[in-house]
Amino acid sequence: MGNIRFGLLALVAAAVTFAAARAIGNPYVFFAGYVVLQYVVLATAWNILGGYTGYVNFGTAAFFAMGAYTTVVLHKTVPVLPLPAMMLAGGAISALIGLGMGYLTLRLRGTFFSIATLAMAVVAQTLITNWNFVGGSRGAYIVRPRLSPIFPGDYIQYLFVIMLLLSVLAVVVARAIQHSRLGYGFAAIRDDEPAAEASGVPTLRLKLIATALSGGLMGMAGAPLPYYVTYLDPASGFSLSYAVNTIAMPLIGGTATWLGPLIGAVLLGTLQQVATVTISSALSLLLVGLLLVGFVIAAPKGIVGWFQR
Amino acid sequence: MTGALLTVAGLGKRFGGFIALSDVDLTVGAGERLGLIGPNGSGKSTMVNCLCGTLRNDTGNVTFGGHALDGLAAHRRTRLGIARSFQLPRPFPTLTLADNVRVPILYAADVKAGRVAVDPRRRCEELLNMVGLLDKADRKPADLTQIEMRKLELARAMASEPRLLIADEVMAGLSHREVDDILALLMTLNGQGIAIVMIEHIMRAVLAFSQRLVVLVAGRKIADGDPQEVVRQPDVVAAYLGS
Amino acid sequence: MDLSFDLWGNALVSGLLLGGFYAAVTIGVSISFGMLDIVNIAHPAFIVLGSYTAYIANSVFGFDPILSSIVLMPAFYLLGVAIYSVYDVSFERRGDASIRGLAFFFGLLFIAEVTLVLVFGVDYRLVEAPYIGPSLHAGAIDLPLRLLVPFAVSLALVLCLHVFMSHTFIGRAVQGVAQDPSALRLVGADPSRIKRIAFGLSIASASVAGAILIVIQPVEPSIARDYIGRIFAICVMGGLGSFGGTVVAAMILGVMESFTSTFYGPSWSPAVAFGFLLITLAVRPAGLFGRI
Numbered sequence: 022m023g024n025i026r027f028g029l030l031a032l033v034a035a036a037v038t039f040a041a042a043r044a045i046g047n048p049y050v051f052f053a054g055y056v057v058l059q060y061v062v063l064a065t066a067w068n069i070l071g072g073y074t075g076y077v078n079f080g081t082a083a084f085f086a087m088g089a090y091t092t093v094v095l096h097k098t099v100p101v102l103p104l105p106a107m108m109l110a111g112g113a114i115s116a117l118i119g120l121g122m123g124y125l126t127l128r129l130r131g132t133f134f135s136i137a138t139l140a141m142a143v144v145a146q147t148l149i150t151n152w153n154f155v156g157g158s159r160g161a162y163i164v165r166p167r168l169s170p171i172f173p174g175d176y177i178q179y180l181f182v183i184m185l186l187l188s189v190l191a192v193v194v195a196r197a198i199q200h201s202r203l204g205y206g207f208a209a210i211r212d213d214e215p216a217a218e219a220s221g222v223p224t225l226r227l228k229l230i231a232t233a234l235s236g237g238l239m240g241m242a243g244a245p246l247p248y249y250v251t252y253l254d255p256a257s258g259f260s261l262s263y264a265v266n267t268i269a270m271p272l273i274g275g276t277a278t279w280l281g282p283l284i285g286a287v288l289l290g291t292l293q294q295v296a297t298v299t300i301s302s303a304l305s306l307l308l309v310g311l312l313l314v315g316f317v318i319a320a321p322k323g324i325v326g327w328f329q330r
Numbered sequence: 331m332t333g334a335l336l337t338v339a340g341l342g343k344r345f346g347g348f349i350a351l352s353d354v355d356l357t358v359g360a361g362e363r364l365g366l367i368g369p370n371g372s373g374k375s376t377m378v379n380c381l382c383g384t385l386r387n388d389t390g391n392v393t394f395g396g397h398a399l400d401g402l403a404a405h406r407r408t409r410l411g412i413a414r415s416f417q418l419p420r421p422f423p424t425l426t427l428a429d430n431v432r433v434p435i436l437y438a439a440d441v442k443a444g445r446v447a448v449d450p451r452r453r454c455e456e457l458l459n460m461v462g463l464l465d466k467a468d469r470k471p472a473d474l475t476q477i478e479m480r481k482l483e484l485a486r487a488m489a490s491e492p493r494l495l496i497a498d499e500v501m502a503g504l505s506h507r508e509v510d511d512i513l514a515l516l517m518t519l520n521g522q523g524i525a526i527v528m529i530e531h532i533m534r535a536v537l538a539f540s541q542r543l544v545v546l547v548a549g550r551k552i553a554d555g556d557p558q559e560v561v562r563q564p565d566v567v568a569a570y571l572g573s
Numbered sequence: 574m575d576l577s578f579d580l581w582g583n584a585l586v587s588g589l590l591l592g593g594f595y596a597a598v599t600i601g602v603s604i605s606f607g608m609l610d611i612v613n614i615a616h617p618a619f620i621v622l623g624s625y626t627a628y629i630a631n632s633v634f635g636f637d638p639i640l641s642s643i644v645l646m647p648a649f650y651l652l653g654v655a656i657y658s659v660y661d662v663s664f665e666r667r668g669d670a671s672i673r674g675l676a677f678f679f680g681l682l683f684i685a686e687v688t689l690v691l692v693f694g695v696d697y698r699l700v701e702a703p704y705i706g707p708s709l710h711a712g713a714i715d716l717p718l719r720l721l722v723p724f725a726v727s728l729a730l731v732l733c734l735h736v737f738m739s740h741t742f743i744g745r746a747v748q749g750v751a752q753d754p755s756a757l758r759l760v761g762a763d764p765s766r767i768k769r770i771a772f773g774l775s776i777a778s779a780s781v782a783g784a785i786l787i788v789i790q791p792v793e794p795s796i797a798r799d800y801i802g803r804i805f806a807i808c809v810m811g812g813l814g815s816f817g818g819t820v821v822a823a824m825i826l827g828v829m830e831s832f833t834s835t836f837y838g839p840s841w842s843p844a845v846a847f848g849f850l851l852i853t854l855a856v857r858p859a860g861l862f863g864r865i
Contacts, residue, residue, distance in 0.1 A: 126851075136614070144848075212421075218404035261795070306683070318677065
């Protein structure tokens with residue numbers, strides 16, 4: 022199936038999802054659905070770097086929160102800017118951070134990159150905590166508009182649609198890459214870097230592309246967050262649960278294809294939404310940790326691997 | 331010397347206090363078959379890595395087809411037309427054989443302006459057919475035998491459409507018949523106009539293959555000439571048999 | 574002038590004392606990451622676990638936190654052995670240690686943190702001991718026992734491990750196992766077993782490191798994350814697996830953090846370790862004393 026055809030199909034699926042959510046009529050569906058969709062974007066973005074090229078990013082929270090804080094800054098300085106423009110800005114900032122990090126650490130062994138991303142999350146949080154303009158450690162309040170600016174309905178429906186479209190974009194991009202020249206280059210890097218170089222693959226440039234693309238999508242996913250939570254502080258924006266979820270979802274779904282992160286995010290995201298309501302949020306996080314460890318030990322190819330023989 | 335494809339002048343490389351290569355000069359003509367021998371640790375692999383850009387040489391210059399290679403990354407050299415096989419085969423384990431070969435087609439052969447405007451799928455099939463692996467095109471490298479792995483390595487090197495192929499011990503550990511098999515394959519490639527540097531311990535194969543033989547000992551070139559004469563040179567005999 | 578000298582002197586001394594403590598925190602990773610090439614990013618979680626076991630021993634039974642942590646080392650050793658056994662079977666033997674191995678330890682880090690939150694809540698916990706509170710004085714320089722005792726314990730721990738690594742057969746085998754596992758088989762040692770012992774030791778060190786952590790500062794579950802950057806920065810800069818390098822790098826980071834927090838405020842000190850790590854990775858990935 023061609024990329025355009027797949028993209029149209031994904032849009033139809035998105036439209037059906039939105040229509041179904043509206044038919045249920047309960048605003049909680051949009052609040053919960055938004056979080057699941059946000060994880061679809063994050064997991065897919067993570068997998069472009071982690072699954073395709075084999076470089077593990079522990080700093081999802083940093084890329085994500087940088088997108089969110091870009092929105093906080095823009096909301097205070099240019100409040101008239103529409104949300105999609107803020108998302109582009111947040112994506113650009115996070116992509117640049119990814120590029121910078123990658124440039125410094127991607128020449129080294131993959132583990133050093135991973136450790137650096139972990140440390141970077143701590144530092145980005147330190148910077149934001151000390152930056153009073155965005156509220157410092159006290160956090161920032163954002164007023165959520167009441168109504169959607171483009172169709173009749175609550176603003177949360179608008180946020181839901183935005184995240185739905187971003188998920189479509191992320192999945193279509195991830196799928197297109199997988200079947201493209203870029204995808205073969207990424208796979209070669211993941212499998213054997215010296216052999217990839219010897220085959221003419223410009224490994225450093227491709228790794229930088231993957232890092233920037235992955236970081237940029239994460240930043241875009243974080244940009245609407247301030248409007249969703251209406252109160253954002255560093256501890257919640259940089260929560261470790263973002264990093265754990267975004268790693269757990271592709272690994273549970275399967276990292277080799279675009280489908281794995283999608284399955285993982287929908288399953289695990291929905292499970293957590295249910296568990297948070299019915300049990301407790303701490304226990305639902307514990308569940309994610311246990312599932313992650315369980316899957317990497319027992320099912321190295323994830324759920325998708327069960328259906329491939 | 332006209333027609334020199336690869337010119338190496340004064341090549342030197344050291345690791346800490348250990349001198350791996352010292353002032354090595356070498357030329358390879360277009361379409362030539364060159365044998366490179368030397369005892370273990372004589373600097374052959376370091377030489378290959380310096381030529382291919384995996385290592386940076388400390389001194390000297392490498393010129394290939396009129397381009398100065400110094401400081402060029404490995405993938406740029408591949409695109410210029412230097413291909414290598416690895417001593418221990420390094421296939422891409424999660425890709426099928428066809429996709430293994432497809433990577434250099436997409437990243438090296440396609441990039442070269444004016445070169446073959448190829449249909450990647452057909453070229454994949456041609457290459458796998460040439461090494462006799464076409465029927466396994468959809469399998470993964472883990473399913474291959476030792477000799478099939480070497481053949482895949484050669485097919486992948488050839489997929490970048492090189493003008494020079496460096497075959498780094500492609501026959502080590504193979505049986506008598508398998509060595510002949512690979513030898514025939516290399517002769518075929520050479521017949522297509524590709525210069526080949528063969529690094530090998532199996533003297534029978536080197537002597538049958540090479541038009542010229544170069545000997546490295548302790549990082550220095552001690553002989554360069556007609557194979558039959560080189561192997562009778564006293565210092566070469568001494569290096570191999572121990573003095 | 575005098576005031577500034579006092580400030581500098583105190584910052585320097587407390588930095589050195591802090592650095593000594595960082596050496597104990599890092600030594601476990603110097604073994605697991607530096608020598609065994611196992612990227613145990615969950616190590617700080619085991620340290621915090623050590624803090625909580627010391628806290629229980631202290632607050633429930635009234636034992637000295639550091640002494641009880643030494644007594645508890647065998648339990649941590651066994652925990653390490655158990656974790657390595659799972660890691661070995663699941664990742665190393667499959668030849669797939671990279672992505673999934675990292676995710677495994679990341680998952681452990683997270684599970685440990687959430688479990689501690691569920692059991693103890695997010696409040697800060699502290700311990701009581703006679704050396705928490707009083708200070709020695711050398712001129713204008715303060716030497717709080719709360720830092721001095723951990724400093725001494727930490728250096729003793731590093732010294733013991735150093736003696737073990739350089740003077741026993743197993744210790745020397747550990748040093749060789751990362752370079753050349755096949756050579757080990759030749760002398761009749763099983764690489765798997767050697768690594769299991771070494772990993773056990775690295776986790777055992779976390780018991781003591783955790784106890785001195787909670788002596789120095791109050792502890793809550795998420796504090797582990799602040800130490801990841803520090804630990805790996807020190808480990809890399811110290812030259813991966815060199816104990817001497819680890820101690821020196823720990824002291825340098827300690828002094829840098831101490832000055833940062835004296836002159837810019839403590840909220841900035843977590844950023845120091847990252848800057849330190851990035852510069853090390855960009856400029857000298859082989860560490861201060863390593864060969865490139």
